[in-house]
Amino acid sequence: MSPTRTLTPYPLRPAAAAPEPAESRRVLLTTGSSDAHTWNLVYLQLLLEENGHSVLNLGPCVPEQLLVDTAQLTRPDLVVFSSVNGHGHLDGLRAARALRAERSTSDIPLVIGGLLGISPDGAEQRTAELLAAGFDQVHSDGTKPDVLLSYLAQLPATCTERAAA
């Protein structure tokens, strides 16, 4: 498949003027390589855009290499990994390790949320593993969107600044 086409962000923009936040961030929105769900991605894109951020939505079933390549190309301020198929912890581990293994993407803030396991069993261990693999935050299902928005708001510097530092 052609990677450029795959990168086409989903053209869903609010007609109303978006609020202009102090800092507009560039968010790379992704999911697990085995996760076919998209409503979560559609919702998050709308939410982030309404709050003045720009979003690149990779769509369903994102292979790790596509994620790493895209992150290298676009240098986002944040990678949001959203998964609801129960394999989020497995897919997320691989995604985080892939991103962290590359020098150029090892410092990009990375958060994960959704239904990450097939049962509530072992949630604590999953969180610990995901954090250890390189996620900066792990959010369980039911976390309010404000958490993501305020995390974005407090990100200390843009990616370019980080790269320069």
Add this chain to the structure above:
Amino acid sequence: MTRSPASPPDLGSYVRAAAGAGELVVQPRMGMAVPSEMAAGLTAVAGLAERTVGTITLDSYTRVGDHSAAVAAVRAGKPLNGFPLVGHGPRITAKVAAAAGRHTPVQVRHGSADPRAIFRTMAAAGLGTSEGGPVSYCLPYGRTPLAESVAAWREATRFLAEESRANGIRAHLESFGGCLLGQLCPPSLLVAMSVLECLFFAQNGMTSVSLSYAQQTSPQQDVEALAALRLLAEELLPPTVDRHVVLYTYMGVFPRSVAGAGLLLKRSADLAVRGGAERLIVKTETEAHRIPTVAENLTALRAAAAQARRTRRELADAPREGSGEAGEVLLEARALITAVLSLSDDVGTALLRAFHRGVLDIPYCLHPDNRGAARGTIGDDGRLRWSEVGAMPLLATVGRSGAMTSNRLSLMLRRVAEQHDREASRQAPEPVAAPVAPEPLRIGLIGGGPRGLSILERLVARCAERPPARPVEVTAVDPYCIGAGRIWRPEQSPWFLMNTPAREVTMFSGPSDGGPARPGAGPTLAEWWAVADPENADPEGYAPRVVYGRYLRFVLGLVLDARVPGLTIRPVKARALTTDRGPAGDGTGEPVHRVRLDRGDVITVDRLVLASGHPTNELDEQQREWLNFAEMHPPLRYVVGDSAAEMPLDAVPPGATVGVLGMGLTFYDVVAALTLGRGGRFLPAEGGGLRYLPSGREPRIVPASRSGIPLLTRGRNQKTAEFRYRARLFTPERMAAMRASGPLDFQSQVLPWLLAEMNIVLLGTRLRHAVGPDAEREFGEAAAAVHREEPPSPAALAVLAEGFGPAGEPLDALWRLARPFAGRRFASPAEYRQELADWLREDLADAVLGNYEGPVKAASDVLRDVRATIRSVVDFGGLTPDSHRRFLADFNPVAAVISTGPPAQRSEQFLALLAAGVLEPVGPAARFRADRDLGCFTVESGQVEDSRVRLDALVDARVPSTDLRSDRDPLIRGLLADGVIRTFVNSWAGGAFDTGGLATTDTPFHPVRADGGIERTMFVLGIPSEHTRWFTQVGSGRPGPWGAFTRDADAIAEALLAEAAPRPRSATAEPAGMLAGRAAR
């Protein structure tokens, strides 16, 4: 057409036959990674009385073709969300599919844009039924280019059709086109996609297809859509192609409440019948929360089928008027299909061109091959409409209604879920129509140890004699080992022994009768052991606990294999965490129990049986202090646990000095683990007894207890299994008469009779030896005749016995047997140990004489023989509060020392370890201390000079007593907090004693609620009810006439099966008016 013998039946014919019989076929989504679990799921679905199709749902790694990741996850024991069919391969897959039996079709559901590997494996496994489609499994769910998907599906469809034909089976594909993204896609596109994909299947060789449609937001619109689907299929599919319509219960965000989910499910079944769908794929009550369990799927299937029958009856009574008109949906769908088919004669190519041009455009689909210009929205009337049509040949039916925002999207996505949650919570319980097929009585059994097993055994035996009036389904839950439970589980040290001779142990409620072993008739432990392990068995002796564990598993196997009509038993290895009450169950009209398990699922049952066994209690203040102290002073250790099997005894280093608090049965387990378990051996000693050959890895063991002695040795058994002692004075009748006058004082009113009974045996046995059996009998008769009103004193009995011959001294008090060193002072530890050894040798000599021939052990055995009579006095509030307290504090431990002791072998080992210097008992009245100055634990006897010993480790070998208030089990805690159970408070005449045990009624042992009502949907058996009842820690039945162990289990089984008779039922909780005893106060 000849069918390959191993293949499941043809789906198309099966559905057609069901439709002909007026039945809706119901089907779950179900996929487990482990073959045995997948197979069990299929068996369960196939076993339902409904017309079902078994489903093998694949995991998402297999779906995207990452078979190595799937296999790696299975190997690593990581959970997968489905069955990795390709990874497991055709052989395992065929075996799994065969679990559905010969009469139930099996469908593979996968979601793959490239199903070639899946279909190859399926064909090799003899399976030909699947689903999906080149569009429906590509655009909404992945990033495979549509052209690749169409090519792969073309090849895969042809392959499956041809390969199946060669195997003698007819392949079947169901289009998933009726789902797309599950939500916010107007029905016309769903209908069009289903028809187009089925045309694609037919063009590529499929001769049996099904067209799908997913329930949406408006029942009226959904009926129109189903009508349109049927009509277009008739118009467009070649007449030779077998087809039917399958409805999916709502595929979007699901109601969170069980009631809301149930309502939506029922509406889908209703819709299926009204819309003329022949098959329904259900969702479960817990859909919103997680992947459902098999049980939840079964519940959903039954509920759906029951609703379908209700709807069909309604339709028969009141024929519908014109509700099947396809209207707007038909017009739009036909326009879409016509436009697509005009693009090419090849349906696959036409589909590709259609998406490229935007003639087809799936709303909100992120795939790059989807134009993404169309939008669906929910109108005020609840119907799905187009707000943007993009390039599709349609008219937008609503104008642009402002931008879609995350908030609006979220509201629309959740609309159906919230509407049903709301409606269900408002709805009064639906009037229960007479069910067409009887709903099963669902029973949850918490605790899979001997008590739980005893109930299962009686349930099976009773059902085998007389099938239940309606189906009974039991789910037995235990986190350790179903059948054996925690204490007896087969994985533990072989050195831990049972406390009852193998000959006196059985789990069968009747003896072997020459027929096959089965519930109701099977071998005792001794009989089984002799056959199961002839080389190592010691049927006359005491079996290791692991052996009993294996025996229990053997019994469980027979229970599960019994296959009694109407009774299903499902073992579940999980811990029950909480339980709450749901809406009224279909079966009983009473609120169901929903039991949440630690593995994440919920079982829904009508009746709950609590048989959870030995408690794990919170540490008390002293224990917490010791634990903290040990943690602050490494390498000091404090080991605490209710069972030696769970204690980290390996951590006690060789040569360390380890104190053991308590010298009961756990003490013997600890000693066995620290000596035999470390390579030591016991060899026959010259002059009898044993000597210990150390391995050098033993610690120095310093045990201590209140009495300074171990438990008394169990007398050699000389009684047959059928032996039943007949009391002379301590008779059940006398005790019943006394109890009738009100609560008793055990010490002053009951104990003297018991002691007299023991003395009759003690003196009578001596008379038998000195004079003859006649003298013994005449003495007993005389004692019973003379002492009718007041219990005779020991001296009076001795005087009476003298008249028949030399009978020796009586036992003047029970505690003398258990406290031989009371009031004694010892000048040194050596002196104490010498006396202890002498005392134990004497006790052993008594034990060797036997429990019938030996006067002392025969008298001690009375305590075991009359246990049932003691219970009849004590249980359910038979004693005054004050007496009950003292009974538990004083009599109970003394009785334990006398009557629950170990086999002679253990006492001989004790003496050998004493002689070897491995065992160094401290003395009576021992006190353990955390010594802050020394930084270690110490122990010292209050009756032995210079007895203080410094300890490197302290092992707490006391068995915790039942006390719900400190029980750590979350289920018990929750039930207590909710007031469903409560502790038994013995209160009378202004006094009150909170025993900590679970308050229950007499047979069949319902819990008493906090409000005093009786919880008739629950039963409690065994240790949780200790203190309400006495001596419940019995883990086996006895051969011969039923004892309490079997009787109690049977009483619960009987009560449960009585409930399986369909009859009107009264309220759940009712005032406890006619209770035996005062348990309900």
